[in-house]
Amino acid sequence: MIPDMTHRFSRRGLFAAGAAAAMAPSVTRPASAAEPGFSLGVATYSLRNFTRPGALNILKKLRVDKVSIKEMHLPYKSTPEELNRGMADFKKAGITALSAGNNTMTKENMDDLRFYFDYAKNAGIPMLIIAPSAATVPMIEKLVKQYDIRVAIHNHGPEDKHFPTPQSVLKLVKDMDPRVGLCMDIGHTTRTGADIVESAKEAGPRLIDLHVKDLRDLMDKDSQCDVGDGKMPIVPLFKQLAKMGYKGGVMLEYEINADDPYVGMAKSLSYMRGVMASISAA
Numbered sequence: 001m002i003p004d005m006t007h008r009f010s011r012r013g014l015f016a017a018g019a020a021a022a023m024a025p026s027v028t029r030p031a032s033a034a035e036p037g038f039s040l041g042v043a044t045y046s047l048r049n050f051t052r053p054g055a056l057n058i059l060k061k062l063r064v065d066k067v068s069i070k071e072m073h074l075p076y077k078s079t080p081e082e083l084n085r086g087m088a089d090f091k092k093a094g095i096t097a098l099s100a101g102n103n104t105m106t107k108e109n110m111d112d113l114r115f116y117f118d119y120a121k122n123a124g125i126p127m128l129i130i131a132p133s134a135a136t137v138p139m140i141e142k143l144v145k146q147y148d149i150r151v152a153i154h155n156h157g158p159e160d161k162h163f164p165t166p167q168s169v170l171k172l173v174k175d176m177d178p179r180v181g182l183c184m185d186i187g188h189t190t191r192t193g194a195d196i197v198e199s200a201k202e203a204g205p206r207l208i209d210l211h212v213k214d215l216r217d218l219m220d221k222d223s224q225c226d227v228g229d230g231k232m233p234i235v236p237l238f239k240q241l242a243k244m245g246y247k248g249g250v251m252l253e254y255e256i257n258a259d260d261p262y263v264g265m266a267k268s269l270s271y272m273r274g275v276m277a278s279i280s281a282a
Contacts, residue, residue, distance in 0.1 A: 036242035036279050039249050040272055041066030041098065043211055044073045046254035046261060052086065056093045058262055062269055068099040068129060068209070068251050076115070080122040087123050098249045099209060101129025102154050102183075106162070108135055110143075117147045129154050129183050129209060133162045134172060141176050150179040152209040157188030157221070165192045166199040170206055181208035185253070186232060190218045197236045200244070207246060211253040212272070224256050226264045228271030238275045 042064050047055035052073045059067065067090070074086045090097055100123065103116050113136060120128050127150040132140055137153070144151055153169045163169050166189055169182045182203050186196045200207055214230035216223040227234065241250070252272070254265050 036238065036246075036276055038210075038241055038246050039066045039098065040064075040269065040276065041068065041249050041251050042265070042269075043068040043070065043251040043253040045070040045102075046252060046265060048072055049258045052089060056089060056095065058265075059095060060093055061262070062266055064269070065095050066098050066249055066251075067095055068101065068249065069097045069125065070101070071103075074100065074123060076119055078119075083119070083123040087125075097123070097125050098251075099127040099129050099152065100125045101152075103128055103130050105130045105132040105136055105140060108133075108139070110139060113139055113143060117143045117149055120149050121147055126150060127152060127209065131156065131160075131162070137172055137176075137180070141180050144177055144179045148179070150181065150208060152181050152183035154183040154211070155185055155188055157185070157191045160188070165189060165194050166203055166207075167194065170203055173206060178205065181206045183209035183211060185211040185213075186237065187211070187213040187215055187221065187224065187253075190215065190232065191221060193219075197233060197240050200237060200240050200246075204244065208248045210241075210246075210248065210250045212250055212268075213253055213255060214268070226271075227252065227268035234272065235275055235278075238272075238279060242279050 042059060042062070044055055044067050047058055048070060050058065055073055074083065078086065087097070100120055105113055105116060107113070116128055130140065130151050131154055140151055153163055153173065155163045155166055155169055157164055166182055166184045173180045184196070184199060184203065184207060189196050189199055212227060214225050214227040214232045216225050216230045218231050223230070250272070252265065252268055254261050254268060257264050
């Protein structure tokens with residue numbers, strides 16, 4: 001059982017712990033390794049204003065070795081050879097792609113849906129983060145079985161007419177192949193009024209990816225801030241992930257300061273590393 005640490009660790013203390021770990025020369029394990037069992041990484045949408053080389057340079061400085069690749073860093077309309085070269089760039093930088101996306105998959109056409117699975121197969125990426133419709137999910141499930149590539153349906157909050165909440169995803173996929181799961185975006189989730197900790201618990205093994213951001217006002221998407229500076233219950237969430245044995249990615253999706261995100265991303269990652277270190281030490 002993991003002790004209740006919500007009030008034992010201040011946000012400043014957790015940031016300091018993460019920063020110290022990031023700076024310590026004796027640290028030999030990868031930055032994304034974590035005793036709680038899940039992998040800390042970055043959704044490369046955070047670096048959307050940078051080319052692939054520029055994004056990789058920033059990721060290396062941030063000591064990130066797990067990513068979810070956005071299309072601008074590995075274009076969909078690439079030949080298999082181009083995809084291989086792109087993935088070789090990530091490998092050379094010591095970075096593993098856990099997933100790719102977010103991909104809009106609402107067109108009710110099997111060839112159109114298959115395009116994204118071929119992309120993932122040719123790139124050697126094991127999971128797609130997707131934004132489908134209720135009508136396309138059964139079609140997508142067939143492709144999941146055919147390709148043995150997982151899909152994580154991303155909820156997009158009150159504006160999403162298909163899947164606003166984690167619960168709307170879970171309701172549809174509950175009897176589907178276990179490789180069809182949920183990518184919970186905690187920023188979008190909290191704006192629907194759903195509790196992110198309870199949502200993670202409810203999702204259980206259907207939770208296969210997580211996008212992390214922080215908000216100063218949990219109902220206002222324009223109040224996004226560095227992780228640790230807002231009101232998002234990151235400590236209870238990470239405790240719940242550890243308790244349930246979550247093994248997936250915990251991906252920072254940094255959507256502010258697009259032209260100069262390094263400092264904010266470093267601060268956010270240090271805070272999250274501090275939370276993970278505090279869980280491990282408890």
